[in-house]
Amino acid sequence: MEYLEIAVPNIDGEAAEAVCELFNRYGHGGAVMEAAAPAFDRVTVRTVIPADDQARREHIEMMLALIGKALPHGLPAPQFTRIGETDWATAWREHFQTIRIGRRFVIKPSWREYTPVEEDIVIEIDPGLAFGSGLHPTTRLCLEIFETMDWAGQELFDVGTGSGILSIAAAKLGARRIRAVDIDEVAVRVAQENFARNGLADNPSLVVETAVGSAVDAGGRRWPVVVANILANILLELMPHLAAATAADGRLVLSGMILEQEAEVTAAAAAQGLVVVDRRQEEDWVALVVQRKEA
Numbered sequence: 564m565e566y567l568e569i570a571v572p573n574i575d576g577e578a579a580e581a582v583c584e585l586f587n588r589y590g591h592g593g594a595v596m597e598a599a600a601p602a603f604d605r606v607t608v609r610t611v612i613p614a615d616d617q618a619r620r621e622h623i624e625m626m627l628a629l630i631g632k633a634l635p636h637g638l639p640a641p642q643f644t645r646i647g648e649t650d651w652a653t654a655w656r657e658h659f660q661t662i663r664i665g666r667r668f669v670i671k672p673s674w675r676e677y678t679p680v681e682e683d684i685v686i687e688i689d690p691g692l693a694f695g696s697g698l699h700p701t702t703r704l705c706l707e708i709f710e711t712m713d714w715a716g717q718e719l720f721d722v723g724t725g726s727g728i729l730s731i732a733a734a735k736l737g738a739r740r741i742r743a744v745d746i747d748e749v750a751v752r753v754a755q756e757n758f759a760r761n762g763l764a765d766n767p768s769l770v771v772e773t774a775v776g777s778a779v780d781a782g783g784r785r786w787p788v789v790v791a792n793i794l795a796n797i798l799l800e801l802m803p804h805l806a807a808a809t810a811a812d813g814r815l816v817l818s819g820m821i822l823e824q825e826a827e828v829t830a831a832a833a834a835q836g837l838v839v840v841d842r843r844q845e846e847d848w849v850a851l852v853v854q855r856k857e858a
Contacts (some may be wrong), residue, residue, distance in 0.1 A: 566591065566611040568644040569623060576700070576821045577848040577853035578638060579606045581630045585796050586610035588708040589623055596699050597659075606699065607716060614645055631838045664703050665710045668732065684735050687728055687760050689753070701792050703817045704850035705729050708816055711841075712788070714738050720786035720808055722778045722801070723793040727754030731761045733788070734769055741769070741785070744776040751775050795820040799831050806835035811855060814840070818850035825849045 569590070571582050579596060586594035599608045611716025612619050613663045624641065633637035659672045672675045673689040708730070714736035721730045724743035736743060741763075745751050751773055758764060763771050774780055778791065778801040789809045791798060798805075798817055808817045815837060820828050822844070829839060841852035 565614040566646055567616075567618075567620060568609060568646050568647060569613045570607055570609045570642040570644070571627065572607040572639055572642065573605050574608065574638065575605060577795050577823065578630075578634055579608055580794060580821055580824075581634070582608045582627070582638070584796065585623065585626050585630065586723075587794070589619060589626075604743070604766040611646070620635075620719075621660060636700070646841065665707045667710065668706050684732070685727060686731050686735065688728055688731075688757055689760065698760050700845040700848040701850065702728060704830060704845055705790060705816060705818050706732055707843060708841065708850060708852060712736075712814075718787050719783055720744075720789045720792040722756045722789065722805065722808075725750050725792070727757040729790055729792060730754070731757060731763065734763050734766070734771070735761070738788075739769055740771075742772040742774070742782050744774045744778075744780050746775065746777055747846070748775050777801065778808055781808040787811065787813045788816070788847070789813065790816040792816075795824040795828055798828055802831040802835055804830075806832070806837055808813070809837075809855075813852045813854070816850065818848075820849050820851075822847045822849055825851070 566679070570679045574582065575761045583594040583596065586608060591612055595609045627638060627641055659669045661669060661675050661677045663669050667682055669677060669679065669683050669685045671685055671687050673687050677685065679685050682750055709732050714733055717733070718740040719730060719733045719738050721741065721743040724730055724745045727743055727777070730741045730743045743754055745754065755773055763769060772782060786808055787810050789805055791801065791805055798819060805815055817828060829851065836855050837853040837855050838852050840854050843850045
């Protein structure tokens with residue numbers, strides 16, 4: 564099948580949030596965000612649709628025009644490129660290089676070479692069509708938070724796992740049980756492949772579960788650590804389920820929001836009895852760690 568790639572280039576966090584929501588709803592395999600080093604403050608958002616689906620193209624164009632009118636700086640004109648399925652799956656690779664995040668994490672695309680130094684935690688990733696390369700601030704903020712936590716024997720519920728990068732990070736930091744879910748079947752498959760690439764299946768002391776699903780699909784239990792690196796409107800919608808999946812003394816890591824959305828997400832967490840215990844910000848992106856109020 565031939566596809567039409569739709570790209571909105573060089574936009575800020577507020578615009579990326581809106582475009583990603585649109586592309587995740589109407590694109591094939593959702594949105595892919597690419598951020599350019601060294602500042603990572605501007606991104607290009609891409610998706611693909613079947614090349615012969617003219618109605619979907621027109622709808623996306625109309626919605627992009629409406630989004631542009633609502634944003635203070637508008638949107639650049641979308642770029643359209645007709646490509647084959649193989650081209651789409653590989654063309655974006657040229658944008659990804661090996662990067663260091665925090666003190667120890669090194670995110671290495673599977674097609675790049677890297678020689679680790681002492682104490683490096685190398686995560687080998689092939690994002691495929693799934694979100695989560697480590698390049699975007701929302702993912703980097705989560706990784707920086709993870710680096711501050713004690714993961715020895717810990718358990719993680721990863722909601723909206725994307726490429727699986729956060730689950731892999733938790734496993735390499737010492738987690739013993741992980742459940743990773745995503746509503747996108749493509750993302751779940753990519754995450755499973757990345758888990759295998761990073762040796763998670765070969766670790767006898769680690770239990771890894773994957774499923775097509777969302778925050779309601781917590782495997783019939785509550786988790787000491789829950790992470791949701793997804794769009795802010797989805798965080799708001801899922802907040803009751805995310806809170807229900809978090810153990811009484813557990814921590815819920817929330818990422819994917821921009822600064823203007825922080826207050827609303829914080830209020831939604833507070834409505835579930837959760838208070839902010841840690842906060843990270845990069846440019847206009849924010850990540851929060853929330854816990855239940857002490858009695």
